[in-house]
Amino acid sequence: MSRIDAMFETVHGNGAALIAYATAGFPDPRVSLRIAAALLEHCDALELGIPFSDPVLDGPVIQESSRRALEAGFRVRDVFDMTGTLRERSGKPLMLMTYYNHVHRMGHGAFAAAAADAGVDGVLVPDLPPEEGEAWMAAAEGEGLDNVLFASMSTPEHRLRSVGGLTRGFLYCFAVRGTTGLREGLDAEVGPFMRRVRACSHVPLALGLGISDPEQCRQAGRLAEGVVVGSALVKAAMDALDSGDDPAARAGELARALKAAMY
Amino acid sequence: MRTPDVLSETNKAGGRFGAFGGRYVPETLIAPLSELEEVYRKAAADPAFREELDSYLSDYAGRPTPLYQARSLSLEAGGATIFLKREDLCHTGSHKINNTLGQCLLARLMGKRRVIAETGAGQHGVATATSAALLGLECDVFMGETDMARQSLNVFRMELLGARVVPVSTGSRTLKDAVNEALRDWVATSDHTHYCMGSVVGPHPFPTMVRDFQSVIGWESRGQHLERTGRLPDCLVACVGGGSNSMGLFHPFLADGVRMVGVEAGGRGDGPGRHGSTLCLGSAGVLHGARSYLLQDGDGQVLQTHSVSAGLDYPGVGPEHSHLKDSGRAEYVKISDAEALEAVEALCRTEGILPALESAHAVAHAARLAAEMPRGSSLIVCLSGRGDKDVDTLMHARGCAP
Numbered sequence: 231m232s233r234i235d236a237m238f239e240t241v242h243g244n245g246a247a248l249i250a251y252a253t254a255g256f257p258d259p260r261v262s263l264r265i266a267a268a269l270l271e272h273c274d275a276l277e278l279g280i281p282f283s284d285p286v287l288d289g290p291v292i293q294e295s296s297r298r299a300l301e302a303g304f305r306v307r308d309v310f311d312m313t314g315t316l317r318e319r320s321g322k323p324l325m326l327m328t329y330y331n332h333v334h335r336m337g338h339g340a341f342a343a344a345a346a347d348a349g350v351d352g353v354l355v356p357d358l359p360p361e362e363g364e365a366w367m368a369a370a371e372g373e374g375l376d377n378v379l380f381a382s383m384s385t386p387e388h389r390l391r392s393v394g395g396l397t398r399g400f401l402y403c404f405a406v407r408g409t410t411g412l413r414e415g416l417d418a419e420v421g422p423f424m425r426r427v428r429a430c431s432h433v434p435l436a437l438g439l440g441i442s443d444p445e446q447c448r449q450a451g452r453l454a455e456g457v458v459v460g461s462a463l464v465k466a467a468m469d470a471l472d473s474g475d476d477p478a479a480r481a482g483e484l485a486r487a488l489k490a491a492m493y
Numbered sequence: 494m495r496t497p498d499v500l501s502e503t504n505k506a507g508g509r510f511g512a513f514g515g516r517y518v519p520e521t522l523i524a525p526l527s528e529l530e531e532v533y534r535k536a537a538a539d540p541a542f543r544e545e546l547d548s549y550l551s552d553y554a555g556r557p558t559p560l561y562q563a564r565s566l567s568l569e570a571g572g573a574t575i576f577l578k579r580e581d582l583c584h585t586g587s588h589k590i591n592n593t594l595g596q597c598l599l600a601r602l603m604g605k606r607r608v609i610a611e612t613g614a615g616q617h618g619v620a621t622a623t624s625a626a627l628l629g630l631e632c633d634v635f636m637g638e639t640d641m642a643r644q645s646l647n648v649f650r651m652e653l654l655g656a657r658v659v660p661v662s663t664g665s666r667t668l669k670d671a672v673n674e675a676l677r678d679w680v681a682t683s684d685h686t687h688y689c690m691g692s693v694v695g696p697h698p699f700p701t702m703v704r705d706f707q708s709v710i711g712w713e714s715r716g717q718h719l720e721r722t723g724r725l726p727d728c729l730v731a732c733v734g735g736g737s738n739s740m741g742l743f744h745p746f747l748a749d750g751v752r753m754v755g756v757e758a759g760g761r762g763d764g765p766g767r768h769g770s771t772l773c774l775g776s777a778g779v780l781h782g783a784r785s786y787l788l789q790d791g792d793g794q795v796l797q798t799h800s801v802s803a804g805l806d807y808p809g810v811g812p813e814h815s816h817l818k819d820s821g822r823a824e825y826v827k828i829s830d831a832e833a834l835e836a837v838e839a840l841c842r843t844e845g846i847l848p849a850l851e852s853a854h855a856v857a858h859a860a861r862l863a864a865e866m867p868r869g870s871s872l873i874v875c876l877s878g879r880g881d882k883d884v885d886t887l888m889h890a891r892g893c894a895p
Contacts, residue, residue: 282793282794283664283794283795284664284669284670284673284780284781284795285673286673286676286677286680286781287519287677287680289677293663297663300794305792306792306793330517330779331778331779331780331787331789331793331795332792332793334777334778334779334784334793335778335789335791335792335793336793356519356520357517357518357519357779357782358517359516359517359518359519359520359523361515361516362515362516362517379520380519380520381520382519382520382521382523382524383521384520384521384523384524384525384683384684385520385523385524386524389523393520404519404520404521406681407521407680407681407682407683407684408521408677408680408681409677409680409681
């Protein structure tokens with residue numbers, strides 16, 4: 231059983247798991263590690279995003295954090311150093327969120343091996359649908375990594391069954407049609423969407439995209455086993471930096487409040 | 494174990510050109526792309542759709558465009574006879590209208606009330622805005638701020654045509670960033686919006702569909718050259734940014750063994766960030782939904798590009814071109830900013846034709862090739878657009894800007 235599977239078993243009946251996202255290397259390697267460590271204290275699992283020059287699935291906040299990380303000289307290998315360090319300190323699941331070109335460039339086998347060596351439990355490649363991902367999914371499975379797939383409100387039922395069968399760890403369900411970013415409330419479509427996904431799959435479900443505040447987390451936590459928060463945490467760190475506060479403390483505080491809302 | 498039905502759902506062979514192409518998109522776009530593929534497949538086989546498109550192409554866009562024998566240019570080059578396929582004479586001033594009329598008709602078929610587009614030089618933006626005005630669709634065009642400054646004439650044209658031009662201030666503020674922003678919009682709006690992709694790039698079915706709409710260039714050229722000379726040309730030359738005018742010219746000749754040369758933006762040199770020579774200097778990667786050649790660093794970060802022509806200032810290229818390169822069926826070369834600027838002046842001087850800076854890359858290389866070819870042989874250059882939009886750039890280049 232993977233660390234991610236074990237987390238969902240533990241969380242079951244205790245509210246939902248909070249999966250926190252941080253952009254690796256933002257604003258620089260040292261502070262990024264501090265932010266990630268602070269988040270790990272309060273969340274159930276951590277997702278580290280690899281900054282990409284062309285983040286087409288990301289809204290303004292994660293675009294900006296990626297840009298700043300790259301400007302500070304981020305290299306893909308840095309994310310493996312970072313997870314390696316975090317792994318020594320924490321037993322919670324660590325995941326990588328990456329655009330496919332990084333995996334393609336490094337090679338499926340090399341990427342999977344580096345991730346596994348660094349103590350990574352799961353990988354999310356949002357621009358790699360299963361039709362294009364056979365080789366990568368095999369490489370990930372070979373290294374014992376959970377390759378997490380996605381469901382959107384536009385996904386038809388027969389396809390929900392397919393991705394539900396192919397995903398590992400959990401199924402990441404998009405709470406909005408759109409990019410990552412801060413939004414208010416939960417779309418009225420989300421409830422019926424989650425019931426549809428539930429009827430088609432037997433894996434834990436996580437809701438993410440556009441979930442930013444405790445009230446949204448409370449609502450999302452009633453619909454899914456996991457809730458992913460990204461932009462709001464990155465923005466908390468960014469705002470703290472811009473006003474001279476401690477970004478790790480500020481992001482950690484928000485994670486604690488979000489988690490508290492989910493019990 | 495892996496369930497097979499998700500793999501059979503989309504056409505696995507469709508959208509693949511050798512090792513290139515595919516559909517590397519977020520889950521949210523899978524359904525709209527499948528819908529588009531299905532609607533396009535049906536429309537392509539429907540005589541009524543083709544008749545409607547053909548009537549717009551002829552009565553509205555001005556097709557067929559002439560195949561013009563450039564006698565003075567040929568004489569100056571020496572060697573082969575150069576024919577210009579005059580896409581610059583299309584309504585809106587470039588080949589882009591061939592594609593946007595097709596896609597806007599499809600948008601209407603799908604019941605989508607809004608179209609979005611990316612644009613670099615503004616030619617695709619103008620063509621989309623024009624087709625949208627014609628067919629009663631809302632239109633938003635994404636354009637990098639750098640390009641808006643150097644192609645201000647086209648920005649004004651789009652606005653006159655009722656489109657909203659959305660400035661893109663991220664990244665290098667050019668074509669690549671405009672595509673990023675258009676994709677971000679489409680992920681959120683695909684239920685009522687069609688993304689009118691401007692080139693043979695992007696996820697399946699765009700590379701195939703845009704190629705099909707642009708193939709009218711090659712089919713006409715083929716017929717016109719046969720009629721004029723009784724045989725096929727020896728060589729085809731076209732510029733390649735994303736690669737739609739070149740793919741449109743090349744495709745009907747693929748089975749004929751005619752030599753094909755794509756001309757990329759050589760910019761200011763071979764160093765990173767100094768050119769847009771994706772096929773000449775790039776490597777395989779995944780950007781904007783397809784696997785193709787890409788200008789990238791060792792980590793897979795996409796590199797900045799440069800070209801004097803906004804339409805060629807792009808780090809990617811259509812996947813079918815990548816396949817034609819790797820299979821050896823087509824050759825790809827680069828022409829520098831300076832050579833392209835010289836070619837603009839040469840064509841103005843010899844033929845009285847002001848070409849777009851993009852097309853001037855093809856003209857520059859064609860003149861060079863013609864000189865190496867024997868008298869009596871012939872080549873066709875796709876003159877993909879006219880140069881009115883580039884007058885500011887040309888004035889700056891000559892040092893006579895106001």
